[in-house]
Amino acid sequence: MADLRAKALEHTATARQIAEKAQAEGRNFTASEKAAYDDAMTTAKRHADALRTMRDDDDVTAQAKALAAQIADPTGSTTSGGLQGRIGLSGKSGRELGRTLAKTMVPEGKKELAPTGTVVTAASLLPEIQELGHPSNRLLEILPTFISATPTFEALVQRVRENNAAPVAEGELKPTSVLGLEKIEARLEVIAHLSEPVPHYWLADNRSLEAFVNNELIRGLYDAAEAQVLTGDGTRPNLHGILTTSGLQVQAFTDNVARSVRAAITKLETAGHEDNHVIVLRPEDWEAAETARADGSGVLEAVANVTERATRSLWGVPVVVSTALPVGTGLVMDREEVSVHWDGQVAVRWSEVGDDFERNHTRARVESRFECVVADPTGVARVATAATP
Template sequence: MNAKIKELQNEAATFTAKARTIAEKAQAEARPFTAAEQADYDDAVGKAKSYLGQIKTLKADEAVLDQAKGLAARIGTPLGSDGHGGGVPRAKGRVGLAGKAGKELASRIADGMVDGQKALLPSGTAHAGVPLLPEVVELGHPSNTLLDALVALPAPGPTFKALVQRQRTNNAAPVAEGATKPTSVFGLEEIEVNLEVLAHLSEPTPRYWFEDNDALQVFVQDELVRGLRDALEGQVLEGDGTRPNLQGILTTSGVQVQAFTTDVARSVRAAITKLETAGHEDNHLVILSPADWEKAETARAEGSGQLEAVANVTERAQRTLWGVPVVVSNALPNGTGLVIDREAVVVYSDNVVDVRWSETVADDFEKNHVRARVESRYAAVVSKPLGVVRVATAATP
């Protein structure tokens, strides 16, 4: 099976490279995709995702089989080639190791299975995937979120030191022989950073719902992780820095400010100039609320009547302004945008999202209810405030 996974990985890499080449060509020429490019791009992305999905399924099969073999060894049940106990029947309504939903559940609750059957949902702990990527993702498609676009690093500990550059003054100059050399100012400041807990619970759910619905446990966990991610994005943008809140981008001292000009697009362009003037010449990212992005996308060029940001309204525009990728965030208030150097903001985490199931909250045990808790720890650091420009996207009333 390893050889098959390797083959699929090569195919996925091929089509990913094809999509990236198309996106980079359009970006380099500061234009949206042509109809042919959009079709080729969508086809390449679709095929890459298909191969990745097959890889995920194969890896899940391997993991489930390994878990089942280990469990069988502990209870003395021989395994057939299909990964189930030989000739052991499965009770109606219980989840075995067959089927996609069963595989997903089994990989998370294998310790609660007996003879290939899922017992009633036990209290226990699992780990979901960390909702942060270890490196910046190249933005060639509108589906990227803010958290995907920022630098994400594992925290060295629950409390650590970070350096923030709040000033840069370059005094390099010609110097006569024997004269004192000028001193440049880098404006570094050491700050203490604390990982803060972000968490929430699911509502109490009848225990037998999990027994009767194979996919419910996965659904609840995924919803909780998605909610945790949304809360993290809000904190990264607007956290006020008062513990347990994170220090958000908008509340960090020393960031640049751009007043509203005539429209969203021109205000963003002025902010780009401020970044470039401060020495942040590339790797920019524009962050707008959905309403402000709509204003930018539907603005019309003066005199021509043509939309400025969209070549053809029947196609979904590539999200760029002035050749800079745009991320749309529901956590950003209308009337406020950001233009940032993507490496000026770092999100730290403890590299694990803890998922814990319990029947001991309030009177859940008496009512035969189960609920889940999802939590993780994060911190955000704007290491280069001059690499961030807060943009007013509307005139002050």
Template sequence: MKIKELLDLAAKAEAGTQGNVDEAKARLLALGSDLVTVAKDEGRELSDEEQDALKAGAKGIDALDAVSARIKESAGIMAKFANLVPAGGGSPTGAGTGTTDAPEGARLNFRSKAATVHIASKMGDPTGAKAIASSGDAITGVPLDSTPYEQGRVANTALAILPFKTRPPQYTYLRQTTRDNQAAPVAVGALKPESKYGLTSVDGKLEVIAHVSEPTPEYWLIDNQSLTAFVQTEMQYGLERAVEAQVLGGNGTTPNLRGVLNTPGVQLQEFVDDATVTVRKGLTALETAGYEGGGIILHPADWEAIELSRRADGTPDLGSGIPVDRAAQRLWGLRIAVSNAVPEGTGLLFDLGALAVVGDGAVRTQWSSGVSDDFQRNQVRARTEGRFGLDVYQPNGIVKLDLDEAA
């Protein structure tokens, strides 16, 4: 399905019928990234069909870049003839609205959703260098270092390996609660034993997770287009951290999600010998219950301890190479995600079919000056939000690992 969508969108891009250039490019990048991620997760090379789709997507992106260049050139010409534009010919600055749809797929990826309406573009110049105001005056950006110098971000997240599904705001699914298998040899004419497979209906609901930025001077955004992208990226990063914290540790009190760590019915694996052995014991518990390991979530300090652990002869537990190949980031053949949202000394091991992060498929970023006296102060704010939930279909397909020897 993703391959077909990528090919269709690439064809529209080359034909010049794609609609919004920025949104089309963001979607092409997201679809291509998803194909590559799935292949890497499955430990395989790209198929011929996937390679052809990615090549078509690359051509489509080139075509979109060419359109963007033409738009930029046109804006420059318009700026030079700004004095010939009659009053009211430009677009006044207002509350911009950008909606970014999260592609449905195996994983929830905030980083593929970089699309919003720039304040500068609403004033006639998508580059933000020059613009035409509603009065017809030409506005020229002041010399400005266009790179906001931001603080570091945590690169890893549990959301990178947790399955993701698109859901409506309210929904219902069935969860099996018991399995009483009575199959046995039966004599001729005797009654057959009855097996029971209990099902229960579970009501699901998406909760809004959101935040609003501090007020930003409107002219900062006009003079520096990259500032808009910076604010949006920061807002999406903050939303991602909040979703991750709720998915793992939410207490279940509305509007909080009930996170995996607080879900009743998950298996518990006590500490045995060391963290590496404990994870392996947890994998056995999972397999004994009829599931298979799909991923492991650890606090960075616990993953560090495992990477640095040594056998009795002094060789590393994870192999003889020093340092450990961090790009692989696997233990017992399973992918590791490190997360600050899981407590140190606690890990999670799960079957990929046991749970899923759910959402309506959209992360929305909107700009507005309608808060307090922002309009009078020429200030705007960004609001980023989405609707999310957590479905746990098989609690005993999840193992909570005790990795603290002193506990």
């Protein structure tokens, strides 16, 4: 119990720190902060529910023991005589005794699910759900995020740039440079999904299950949003993804992943994007970059030693690992040139659909609205992480 309480307090403290930081700065949550806040609160609730379940189980056990003692000897004496004789002394029929036991086995505040007179034994689901692992998609945590007050909005993007600045003789016309600004109309698109039908009794018997389902669906929502930010083709209801934006710089594969990425950084710097870089790679490409060794010496080329793995940086630039990227593709970009817009909320609702009521099922729906804007395509380089066959 102490361990569950400590975990609940730890995640609650994390959520409070995020909220207090945003409040102190007089702003709303960013997308990454909202995701971290939701995750911390959901996890804290799950641990708290598990703690309450254990306490309720202890209360039920204590009540059952007390009732068993009362059944064995309602007068408080230690005289033997067996259960049958004691029932006669208490004046309770078998049905009345069963009803008393059934009521005792149901924790206070929970609906008595068993028919009157039925004895319910404790065979509850484990409070801690044994969940699968999650890919570490975290691009949304580092991109600038803006909350849109309306589902449609306008944005200025720069598609081309032509610098014609030059010396000018007195009285001559000055050259005109092309800034390439274009006003676009963007629209938030809905990303959503439902849970499978969940039996009502599962939710009644395990207080952690609702939080678990919510958490899984929210994670899935952000994974889908990240995939759309990277690869959406712009055809409604898809987002305008980074990789499908026209005008991106392209870096062909060189000797290995690490050197291909380095060449892409040079292209960004040449175009005037000298800092705020971020690298996005698939897990297998990050492994290849991290373990690449220089010819001849065999020394690790991209990192000083293997113990620096946790920093996830390449050529001094932070690396984000995402399974949403197409195979053989990486990205190097100026993070200030790519922004994510959303409606500022993740809606979670439980309801019955179709014949769920007749089947005693319910399910959850999670949704939000997003869009991606690439302000300057020259600030993004698409990198080939493998030689073309």
